[in-house]
Structure formats: C-alpha cells, structure tokens
Amino acid sequence: MDTLIQQIVSGLATGGIYGSVALALVMIYQATEVVNYAQGEMAMFSTYLAWTLLNAGLPYWVAFFATLAIAFVGGLVLERILIRPVENAPVLTIVIVCIGLLVILNSVAGWVYSYIQKPFPSPFPSKPIQVGNIYFGAHDIGALGVTLVVLACLYVFFRFTTLGLAMRAAAQNPVSSRLCGIRVGWMLAVGWGLAALVGAVAGMMVAPIVFLDPNMMAGILIYAFASATLGGFTSPGGAVLGGLIVGVIENLVGTYVSFIGTELKLTVALAMILIVLVFRPSGLFGRAVVHRV
Amino acid sequence: MAALLSVRDLQARYGDTRVLRGITFEVAEGGITTILGANGAGKTTTLRAVCGMVKTDGEITLAGKRIEGRATESIVRLGVAHVPEGRGTFVQLTVQENLRLGAYARRDPANLNQDIERVCRYFPVLAERRNQVAGTLSGGEQQMLAVARALMLKPKLLLLDEPSLGLAPLVVREIFRIIRTINREEHVSVLLVEQNASLALGLADHAYLMETGTVVMSGPAAELRQNDAIRRAYLGY
Amino acid sequence: MPPRSWTFTVAGIGLAVALALPFFLSNFRLFQFSQVYIYAMALLGLNILTGYNGQISLGHGAFYAVGAYTTAIMIDQWNVPYGWTIPVAGLVCLVVGFLFGIPALRLEGLYLALATFALALAVPQILKYFEHWTGGSQGIVLSKPKAPWGLKLNPDQWLYFLCLGLLVLSFILASNLLRGRTGRAIVAIRDNPIAAQSMGVNTALYKSLTFGVSAAYTGVAGALSAVTVAYVAPDSFDVFRSITFLVGIVIGGLASVSGAIFGALFIQFVPNWAMDISKAAPWAIYGVFLIGFMYAMPRGIAGSIRLATVRWLRRRAEPRGSSGGSPR
Numbered sequence: 001m002d003t004l005i006q007q008i009v010s011g012l013a014t015g016g017i018y019g020s021v022a023l024a025l026v027m028i029y030q031a032t033e034v035v036n037y038a039q040g041e042m043a044m045f046s047t048y049l050a051w052t053l054l055n056a057g058l059p060y061w062v063a064f065f066a067t068l069a070i071a072f073v074g075g076l077v078l079e080r081i082l083i084r085p086v087e088n089a090p091v092l093t094i095v096i097v098c099i100g101l102l103v104i105l106n107s108v109a110g111w112v113y114s115y116i117q118k119p120f121p122s123p124f125p126s127k128p129i130q131v132g133n134i135y136f137g138a139h140d141i142g143a144l145g146v147t148l149v150v151l152a153c154l155y156v157f158f159r160f161t162t163l164g165l166a167m168r169a170a171a172q173n174p175v176s177s178r179l180c181g182i183r184v185g186w187m188l189a190v191g192w193g194l195a196a197l198v199g200a201v202a203g204m205m206v207a208p209i210v211f212l213d214p215n216m217m218a219g220i221l222i223y224a225f226a227s228a229t230l231g232g233f234t235s236p237g238g239a240v241l242g243g244l245i246v247g248v249i250e251n252l253v254g255t256y257v258s259f260i261g262t263e264l265k266l267t268v269a270l271a272m273i274l275i276v277l278v279f280r281p282s283g284l285f286g287r288a289v290v291h292r293v
Numbered sequence: 294m295a296a297l298l299s300v301r302d303l304q305a306r307y308g309d310t311r312v313l314r315g316i317t318f319e320v321a322e323g324g325i326t327t328i329l330g331a332n333g334a335g336k337t338t339t340l341r342a343v344c345g346m347v348k349t350d351g352e353i354t355l356a357g358k359r360i361e362g363r364a365t366e367s368i369v370r371l372g373v374a375h376v377p378e379g380r381g382t383f384v385q386l387t388v389q390e391n392l393r394l395g396a397y398a399r400r401d402p403a404n405l406n407q408d409i410e411r412v413c414r415y416f417p418v419l420a421e422r423r424n425q426v427a428g429t430l431s432g433g434e435q436q437m438l439a440v441a442r443a444l445m446l447k448p449k450l451l452l453l454d455e456p457s458l459g460l461a462p463l464v465v466r467e468i469f470r471i472i473r474t475i476n477r478e479e480h481v482s483v484l485l486v487e488q489n490a491s492l493a494l495g496l497a498d499h500a501y502l503m504e505t506g507t508v509v510m511s512g513p514a515a516e517l518r519q520n521d522a523i524r525r526a527y528l529g530y
Numbered sequence: 531m532p533p534r535s536w537t538f539t540v541a542g543i544g545l546a547v548a549l550a551l552p553f554f555l556s557n558f559r560l561f562q563f564s565q566v567y568i569y570a571m572a573l574l575g576l577n578i579l580t581g582y583n584g585q586i587s588l589g590h591g592a593f594y595a596v597g598a599y600t601t602a603i604m605i606d607q608w609n610v611p612y613g614w615t616i617p618v619a620g621l622v623c624l625v626v627g628f629l630f631g632i633p634a635l636r637l638e639g640l641y642l643a644l645a646t647f648a649l650a651l652a653v654p655q656i657l658k659y660f661e662h663w664t665g666g667s668q669g670i671v672l673s674k675p676k677a678p679w680g681l682k683l684n685p686d687q688w689l690y691f692l693c694l695g696l697l698v699l700s701f702i703l704a705s706n707l708l709r710g711r712t713g714r715a716i717v718a719i720r721d722n723p724i725a726a727q728s729m730g731v732n733t734a735l736y737k738s739l740t741f742g743v744s745a746a747y748t749g750v751a752g753a754l755s756a757v758t759v760a761y762v763a764p765d766s767f768d769v770f771r772s773i774t775f776l777v778g779i780v781i782g783g784l785a786s787v788s789g790a791i792f793g794a795l796f797i798q799f800v801p802n803w804a805m806d807i808s809k810a811a812p813w814a815i816y817g818v819f820l821i822g823f824m825y826a827m828p829r830g831i832a833g834s835i836r837l838a839t840v841r842w843l844r845r846r847a848e849p850r851g852s853s854g855g856s857p858r
Contacts, residue, residue: 089828100820107814181369181398
C-alpha cells in the first residue's frame with residue numbers, strides 16, 4: 001500500500017511534467033491548428049541555457065526565473081521571425097517549419113554542449129520527506145508543486161486578465177478579434193512565449209531526474225502527445241489532467257507489470273494514444289469538432 | 294452635414310474575381326446611410342473593404358484621414374465598429390466577456406462596468422444572461438450581443454451587415470428601433486447594409502442601391518422609397 | 531492550366547537524361563539515384579493519401595517496412611526470386627493499408643496524424659519483438675542480385691534501371707488514376723467530404739481503398755529498397771523515416787505527381803550537402819534548408835513551378851496589363 005502511494009505521487013510528479021508540455025502543445029494548437037513538434041526541443045534548449053547560467057555562478061532561483069524570462073522572449077521572437085512568414089501557408093508547411101526548428105535546436109545543442117549527459121541540480125533537498133511510514137522524494141513533491149503553481153498562474157492569467165481574454169479570443173476567432181482591435185499576430189507571439197516558458201519549467205524539473213542531454217525531451221514529448229490525446233487537444237485543463245493520469249499509469253505499469261521494461265514503457269504510451277483515438281478521439285475533456293456544412 | 298466616411302472609386306477583389314468595380318458613396322456625420330441590393334451585389338464586401346479585411350484599390354477617408362490599406366485592428370482603433378454578417382460573436386466566451394472584448398480597443402478602459410450597464414440598458418436581455426456562454430443564446434439575442442459589443446467601443450461609425458438576416462420580424466423591428474435610438478442619443482453614424490429594403494429605407498436618411506459591384510442609384514431614403522423601379526424590384530409592390 | 535504537351539515534353543527530357551546517367555556516373559552515384567527513384571515511389575504513395583485525399587499519415591514508414599521485410603523474409607527464408615517478391619510486397623501492403631484505413635475512417639486531421647505517428651513509433655519495437663521472422667535487431671542480410679538475361683550490366687546499373695522502370699510505371703498508373711473519375715472522387719473527398727457523399731461517392735470505400743493503394747506504392751518502394759540496399763534492420767524504419775517522407779511530399783509539393791521526384795531528390799541529397807557544409811552540426815543546416823524551402827516555396831517545389839507557369843501563361847495572354855479586364 002505504501003509503495004502504491006509512493007508510486008502514485010512519483011507518477012504525479014512526472015505526470016505534471018508531461019502535462020506541462022502537453023499544455024504548451026495544446027495552447028499553440030488551439031490558436032493555430034498546428035502542432036509544434038519543436039516544443040520539446042525548445043524546452044531542452046531552455047534547460048541548457050539554465051545550465052549555462054548556473055555554471056556561471058548564479059544561484060538556482062535567479063537562474064530559474066532568468067531562464068523563464070529568456071524562454072518567454074525566445075518563444076515570442078521565434079514566432080514572429082520563424083512562423084509569421086508562413087502563417088497563411090497550408091498547415092503542413094508550417095509543420096515542416098516546426099520540424100526544421102526541432103532539428104536545428106537539437107543539432108545546435110549537441111554542437112555547443114556536446115552529447116555527453118550532464119547532471120542538472122534540483123532546488124529541492126535530496127533527503128526524502130517522511131509522512132507516516134511513507135517516504136517521498138523531495139524532488140518529486142517539489143516538481144509537482146512548481147508545476148501546479150505555474151499552471152495556476154496561467155489559469156489566473158487567462159481567466160481574469162484582459163490580455164488573457166484577448167488571447168483566448170484571438171485563438172478562438174481571429175476575425176472577430178481583429179474587429180475588436182486585437183492585434184492577433186502579437187497574441188499568437190505571446191502564446192508562443194508562454195508555451196516556451198511552460199516548456200522551460202518542465203525541462204528544468206525533469207532534467208535532475210533524466211540528466212541533461214540533447215535528446216532528453218524526445219521521450220517526454222511522446223508522453224506529452226499521449227497526455228494531450230487523452231485529455232483532449234481542445235482542452236488545456238484536460239491536457240494537464242491527461243498528463244497526470246499518464247504519469248501515474250506509466251509508473252504503476254512500470255512497477256507492477258513485470259515484463260514491461262523501459263523499451264516497452266514507450267509502447268504503453270503508444271497503446272494509450274491508440275486506445276483513446278479508437279474509442280474517443282476528442283479525448284476525455286475535449287469537444288468533438290463539429291463541421292458546419 | 295460633413296461626411297464622416299467618404300469612399301471614392303473603391304475596387305475590391307477576392308483572388309481573381311472582381312467584386313467591387315469602383316463605387317463612390319458617403320456616410321454623413323450623425324446620419325444613417327443604407328446600402329441596398331440583392332445577394333452578390335457586393336454589399337458585404339463594401340463593409341469589409343472599409344474595415345481593411347479585403348485588398349482594395351481606391352480611396353477611403355474617415356474623418357479626413359485616409360484609411361485604405363490599413364490593418365483592420367488599427368481601423369477599429371480609430372472608432373469604427375463592425376457588426377459582421379453572421380454576427381461574429383465569440384461563441385465560447387460568456388456575454389460579459391464578449392462585451393469586455395468590445396471595449397478592448399479603447400484608450401480609456403476605465404468605467405468598464407458602467408459601460409456594460411449602459412449597453413445593457415439598450416438590451417436588457419443581455420443583463421439577464423451576463424454569465425451565459427454566448428453560443429447558447431438565441432439568434433436574436435446573439436445579434437443584440439453583437440451590436441452591444443460594437444457599442445462598447447464607443448464608436449464614431451457603426452457598420453451593420455444585414456442585421457435582419459435569419460431573425461424573426463418582431464426581433465428585427467426591435468433591433469432597428471434600438472439602432473435609431475443609438476444614432477440619436479449617442480451620435481453614432483451608421484452605415485447599414487441590408488437586403489430588407491423596406492426596413493432599411495424606413496430607418497435611413499440616405500440610401501444607395503448596388504448591383505453587381507457598382508452603385509446604380511442614390512438619394513434621400515424617402516425619395517428612393519417612392520421610386521417605381523425600386524418599389525417593384527425590392528419592395529415587392 | 532499548362533498544356534499536357536508541356537508535361538510530356540518535360541517528362542520525356544527527364545526520362546532521356548535518366549536513361550543516359552548510368553553511362554556517366556559511378557556505381558555509388560547510381561545507387562544514390564536508385565534510392566531517389568525508390569523514395570519517389572514512396573512519396574507518390576504518401577502523396578496520393580495526404581495530398582490528394584487529405585488523410586495525413588505520419589506513419590508511412592510502417593508500410594515501407596512491411597514491404598521491405600516481406601521481400602527480405604521471402605528471399606531469406608523461402609528463397610523466392612526477388613522479382614516475385616516485389617508484387618507480393620505491394621499486394622500485402624495493399625491489404626494491410628486497406629485494413630488500416632478502416633479504423634482510420636473515424637479519425638480526422640490531427641487525430642489521424644497522431645494515430646499514424648504512434649504506429650510509426652511502434653514499428654521498430656514490433657520488428658525487434660518478432661525476432662524469429664525478422665532477425666531481431668540484427669536484421670536480415672541479402673545479396674545484391676545480378677543482372678538477368680545475360681545483360682552486360684553490373685548489379686548497381688541493373689538495379690538502377692529496375693527502379694527507374696518501376697518508377698515510370700507507377701507514375702503512369704498514378705497519373706491515370708488521379709486524372710479520371712476516381713481521382714476526382716478522391717480529391718472531392720478531401721475538399722468537402724459531406725458534399726462528396728451527398729453526390730453519391732462512397733466516401734468510406736474510397737478512403738480505405740486510397741489508404742490501401744497508397745500503402746501499396748510505398749510497400750513496393752520498401753521492397754525495392756530491401757533489394758538495392760541488400761539489408762533490412764528495424765532501426766532504419768524508425769519514426770524519422772516517416773517524418774522524412776512527410777517532409778518529402780511537402781517540399782516536393784502536395785497533390786502533385788511530379789512533386790514526388792523533387793521531394794525524393796531533396797531527402798536523398800540535402801542531408802549529404804548539409805554534412806558537407808558542416809561536420810559539427812549537419813542537421814542544423816538541414817533544418818535551415820527545410821525552413822528556407824518552406825519560405826520560398828510554401829506550396830512545395832511543384833506548387834511553385836505550377837504557380838510560375840500559370841502566371842507566365844497569363845502574362846502572355848494579356849499583353850496590355852491586367853487592370854480593366856472584362857468582368858466575369
């Protein structure tokens with residue numbers, strides 16, 4: 001029973017990370033109908049930037065928030081420079097541009113930082129936290145906490161601020177938004193900035209666990225897809241919840257089902273994607289897209 | 294009266310298809326002008342051209358400033374509110390959120406709540422449904438919401454694209470009555486595009502008739518109402 | 531629309547150049563061009579499904595793998611002459627593709643992309659799992675066939691002509707398919723499935739069949755690749771292969787038969803150029819090429835050629851300039 005709770009909490013921690021990346025994917029998808037395949041690499045690159053700042057001697061939380069700021073600006077600039085020239089092109093064209101970005105980020109990271117794995121510090125103590133008879137990893141709890149705080153801030157932003165409202169409007173109905181004087185292009189850029197920021201948080205929370213290397217986020221991206229599929233690509237909250245569920249399932253399956261090694265764990269994610277798509281394509285919380293004739 | 298909006302030799306195309314072939318018209322300051330015509334005459338395109346939503350050639354002047362070629366967002370910020378065909382409400386957002394967005398372009402965002410109250414006085418049904426998701430409102434209510442959202446901008450010029458489309462006659466009459474009140478009380482100039490000629494001519498001061506991309510007739514609304522050709526073709530008697 | 535005589539002329543010139551190449555190029559270069567023809571066939575298959583029929587597939591690497599392994603297993607385990615394995619591979623993929631197309635009917639756009647993406651990810655795992663048939667991670671080694679009928683060609687030259695011949699055949703078949711009623715039905719389903727259905731097009735049947743046909747083309751390409759490379763292994767059929775195919779059809783031009791050649795040339799040679807330009811970060815250069823091509827030609831190479839041709843023709847027809855044209 002104790003192991004179960006431990007594994008669930010641990011699963012929630014990784015699930016929070018999957019959910020964050022899933023949220024970033026869904027945010028951009030909702031606004032543009034494009035899945036940003038480069039989301040994982042952007043997070044990885046941000047984490048390397050954080051590593052550079054930490055190596056330069058900055059204290060952890062200073063480096064953390066500085067990285068968030070750089071990631072935000074980076075995402076915004078990427079959208080304006082890279083995506084804007086093709087924003088009216090067919091969707092698949094934009095997808096190829098994202099793939100190009102993915103490949104560039106991965107390759108440059110490998111070139112600048114080498115492919116050797118590096119350790120990345122966790123801001124949380126290494127001593128486990130004891131609750132009754134159960135020991136929880138402090139990083140697990142901390143990562144989960146950080147993720148939830150970031151998501152809560154985003155929720156407040158979108159729900160209660162004017163800019164957040166304008167961004168939601170721009171994603172749902174760009175034409176009407178223009179008629180309200182909203183600069184839809186810049187809303188998109190801010191969206192990319194926020195997605196990059198969320199990704200950076202995910203990257204910095206997961207790096208202490210899996211170690212920092214250019215291919216760190218590839219596996220996580222797949223789990224993020226599974227999360228967004230489970231939760232529904234049209235539901236930001238669903239994506240986060242989907243992430244938590246995927247994280248827990250992954251951990252429990254890995255612990256309790258003996259023949260699932262690390263290789264087949266990936267197959268579990270894929271199986272989840274396919275099962276959801278067969279039975280309920282729009283996900284648990286998504287809305288089925290209705291096409292008007 | 295001076296012209297608030299003055300359009301000269303406006304041409305517009307969708308890709309290769311020429312829709313406006315050089316039209317000229319004016320909206321007097323403080324007045325209600327209507328553009329009539331059958332389907333495909335180019336009426337909706339005219340409004341979209343004024344808002345910079347289509348590529349145009351020709352001159353568009355708003356309060357002395359040339360606005361052709363400008364982005365929609367910046368034209369809106371000059372005080373032009375457009376209630377598009379199909380209403381354009383944000384169907385996933387609440388009534389309150391729709392109204393807040395209407396005021397987004399204003400430079401004086403203070404008194405947002407007062408403005409919402411003001412606008413709800415014209416459309417009491419919206420006050421009742423403040424927190425309801427806009428997509429669940431009826432057609433008539435959504436039309437009212439669309440006009441209310443436009444009013445939140447405190448516009449100088451209100452563009453209305455076929456507000457009667459798809460609505461019950463009683464609802465339409467109510468909306469038109471409110472438009473007249475808004476024009477008088479808030480000094481909002483109105484450019485109304487309508488297929489329903491008798492309603493439009495009953496409301497407007499000045500009228501233009503369009504056919505396949507050109508203006509074929511214009512004059513005071515009262516005159517056009519008496520015109521035989523118009524009566525037979527558009528008023529049905 | 532550019533006249534068909536132009537298309538034939540250009541195709542004829544291209545074919546003549548292709549036939550002459552073996553007498554000028556080294557064996558290695560011939561091998562590379564054989565790969566180009568193989569990729570072109572695979573891209574043609576994918577384009578039929580995604581470009582013409584609007585069903586996005588991120589998993590065509592799976593059909594490529596099925597074709598390749600069918601051939602490899604038949605040659606390795608049952609000593610079937612390679613010539614027979616190719617049509618069998620095509621048939622197998624036709625059936626597999628059709629069967630996959632049936633549940634895919636329920637999925638649209640993004641969701642179909644996700645499902646096929648999951649499929650592509652799973653392929654290497656599945657191949658490694660069924661070790662007894664597939665040889666597991668080691669794969670299957672084959673031997674390069676000699677030219678038949680006593681032709682005085684070395685294996686690379688013979689395989690070059692084989693791939694070229696099959697490519698020309700598949701181009702002709704595809705063109706005929708897409709130009710006729712079937713083609714119109716397929717495109718109608720892409721553009722407006724509800725309207726197509728209400729006009730009597732059996733959307734479900736066509737979509738599944740298109741999946742099957744598309745898989746068959748890619749499967750034959752896979753079979754040919756097994757024969758020319760003389761080796762199959764699970765890791766060469768990973769998700770990156772599927773994504774490369776997608777890149778190929780978008781760069782080459784969606785809904786375009788000629789686009790397959792342009793796309794194939796891109797995915798075969800640009801990575802090599804990128805490596806030449808920068809040994810340290812070659813994929814970064816590749817990414818720059820990708821983005822650059824998409825900026826310059828958002829509708830792919832074939833799309834840009836089409837646009838340029840149409841514009842040039844229009845300018846020839848209106849010598850006095852375009853404004854003031856007659857109303858339509």
